[in-house]
Amino acid sequence: MSNSPASSKIAPASGKLGILTPGLGAVATTFIAGVESIRRGLAKPIGSITQTATIRLGKRTENRAPLIKDFIPLADLKDIVFGAWDPIPDDALTAVRKAGVLEEKDVAPIADFLASIKPMPAAFDNHYVTRIHGTNVKTGKTKRDLAEQLRQDIRDFKSKNKLDRVVMVWCASTEIFIKAGPQHATIEQFERAMDNNDEAIAPSMLYAYAAIMENVPFANGAPNLSADIPALLQLAQQRGVPLSGKDFKTGQTWLKTVIAPGLKARMLGLAGWYSTNILGNRDGEVLDDPQSFKTKEESKLSVLHTILQPEKYPDLYKDFSHVVRINYYPPRGDNKEGWDNIDIFGWMNYPMQIKVNFLCRDSILAAPLVLDVALFSDFAQRAGMKGIQEWLSFFYKSPMTAPGLQPEHDLFIQQTKMKNTLRHLMGEDQITHLGLEYYS
Numbered sequence: 018m019s020n021s022p023a024s025s026k027i028a029p030a031s032g033k034l035g036i037l038t039p040g041l042g043a044v045a046t047t048f049i050a051g052v053e054s055i056r057r058g059l060a061k062p063i064g065s066i067t068q069t070a071t072i073r074l075g076k077r078t079e080n081r082a083p084l085i086k087d088f089i090p091l092a093d094l095k096d097i098v099f100g101a102w103d104p105i106p107d108d109a110l111t112a113v114r115k116a117g118v119l120e121e122k123d124v125a126p127i128a129d130f131l132a133s134i135k136p137m138p139a140a141f142d143n144h145y146v147t148r149i150h151g152t153n154v155k156t157g158k159t160k161r162d163l164a165e166q167l168r169q170d171i172r173d174f175k176s177k178n179k180l181d182r183v184v185m186v187w188c189a190s191t192e193i194f195i196k197a198g199p200q201h202a203t204i205e206q207f208e209r210a211m212d213n214n215d216e217a218i219a220p221s222m223l224y225a226y227a228a229i230m231e232n233v234p235f236a237n238g239a240p241n242l243s244a245d246i247p248a249l250l251q252l253a254q255q256r257g258v259p260l261s262g263k264d265f266k267t268g269q270t271w272l273k274t275v276i277a278p279g280l281k282a283r284m285l286g287l288a289g290w291y292s293t294n295i296l297g298n299r300d301g302e303v304l305d306d307p308q309s310f311k312t313k314e315e316s317k318l319s320v321l322h323t324i325l326q327p328e329k330y331p332d333l334y335k336d337f338s339h340v341v342r343i344n345y346y347p348p349r350g351d352n353k354e355g356w357d358n359i360d361i362f363g364w365m366n367y368p369m370q371i372k373v374n375f376l377c378r379d380s381i382l383a384a385p386l387v388l389d390v391a392l393f394s395d396f397a398q399r400a401g402m403k404g405i406q407e408w409l410s411f412f413y414k415s416p417m418t419a420p421g422l423q424p425e426h427d428l429f430i431q432q433t434k435m436k437n438t439l440r441h442l443m444g445e446d447q448i449t450h451l452g453l454e455y456y457s
């Protein structure tokens with residue numbers, strides 16, 4: 018680790034870190050089971066940037082490329098304690114078996130540990146997620162009461178487990194589509210709307226509010242607005258809490274943000290991009306509701322326009338069609354299959370096609386992202402960062418940005434931004450890839 022003046026301002030990762038997830042479904046249980054298996058030496062942290070990626074420092078001739086986890090002060094996996102809320106009362110062992118992502122050979126050795134994680138009663142309302150019917154649900158006269166109960170849960174979790182710090186990562190179902198309105202404009206209006214049980218206040222916003230009030234960084238793995246409203250952005254700024262989101266960039270959208278920058282780098286045109294999926298897990302069932310799908314669709318559709326910039330390159334990207342479909346198909350469980358048909362054109366307008374058939378595993382791709390955003394959010398707070406963490410855009414389909422700015426979707430620009438932020442915070446030079454070393 019560097020001892021520069023910049024890095025010396027970052028508080029060390031001493032003591033225990035609590036990771037709280039609203040939602041104890043497929044993604045959350047695959048994440049928890051994976052971390053515990055890694056801690057016991059039964060698995061390796063494949064897919065996790067914080068655990069396996071290196072970062073180049075200085076000139077190429079210096080040959081310095083430590084692991085990120087050896088370069089910045091990150092919480093150690095052995096210091097993590099898990100907690101969750103879910104309207105379904107299943108403990109993590111029952112939930113991991115129902116999710117059907119992991120095989121019994123991987124579940125059995127950690128069964129006791131998983132059985133010890135029981136979800137707290139959720140702030141849940143069927144109006145926002147219509148396909149889930151749970152019994153483990155909080156009651157309260159107002160939405161403000163529910164938020165206060167969540168705050169108490171966080172305080173109890175912290176004291177019971179003797180934690181130093183806590184972060185929260187939303188791993189719960191995608192809520193129905195909500196547009197930011199006057200109820201979300203200021204903290205006062207938001208608090209009044211909670212008191213009035215206003216429909217514009219979704220449960221995920223109550224969790225985000227509770228997290229920020231308890232100085233707990235909040236990361237949003239789903240596309241619902243949650244913390245992405247002016248009132249909560251202001252509150253996070255005031256209280257010095259890092260925020261990031263939205264919607265983990267895992268399967269089809271991850272590949273889209275790899276392929277589209279490649280087409281643009283070569284100045285090849287795009288006539289259309291058709292994406293369809295079949296998926297049979299509980300997430301697929303929730304997304305079968307048109308209102309929840311609309312939230313997801315908005316998140317998936319936004320990436321191509323920002324990467325391809327049709328306004329700058331009308332000959333290449335004006336009016337391309339972009340269609341995204343998700344079909345709930347129970348036999349597939351978590352093993353989603355995605356098809357992409359990409360109609361491109363080249364020299365003298367000659368058309369070509371690219372076909373992608375991605376047989377992925379949704380939660381296997383998402384689990385390491387939960388770990389990375391949790392550890393980086395905790396690091397950000399210890400480094401004094403607050404509000405939207407744009408350098409974490411790398412992990413999200415719809416990255417949160419300061420009002421009025423376009424999000425960055427290109428995976429490789431996002432990766433450069435993430436690594437340069439780490440270099441900057443640790444007092445190292447930015448990597449410019451200028452290639453002038455040999456002339457100086």
Ligand SMILES: NC(=O)c1ccc[n+]([C@@H]2O[C@H](COP(=O)([O-])OP(=O)(O)OC[C@H]3O[C@@H](n4cnc5c(N)ncnc54)[C@H](O)[C@@H]3O)[C@@H](O)[C@H]2O)c1
Pocket residue numbers: 039040041042043044045102103104105116139140141142146149151187188189190191192220221238239240264265266267268298299300303379380382383
């Ligand atoms: N797996 C991926 O690749 C991926 C990628 C991006 C985003 N996501 C999102 O991550 C989320 C989780 O996905 P999953 O596959 O684990 O789904 P899942 O259905 O298995 O789990 C979600 C859990 O959240 C619970 N829940 C719903 N509302 C809640 C509330 N208000 N408070 C607490 N818990 C609540 C549900 O009961 C359920 O157990 C979804 O929103 C999904 O869209 C997943």
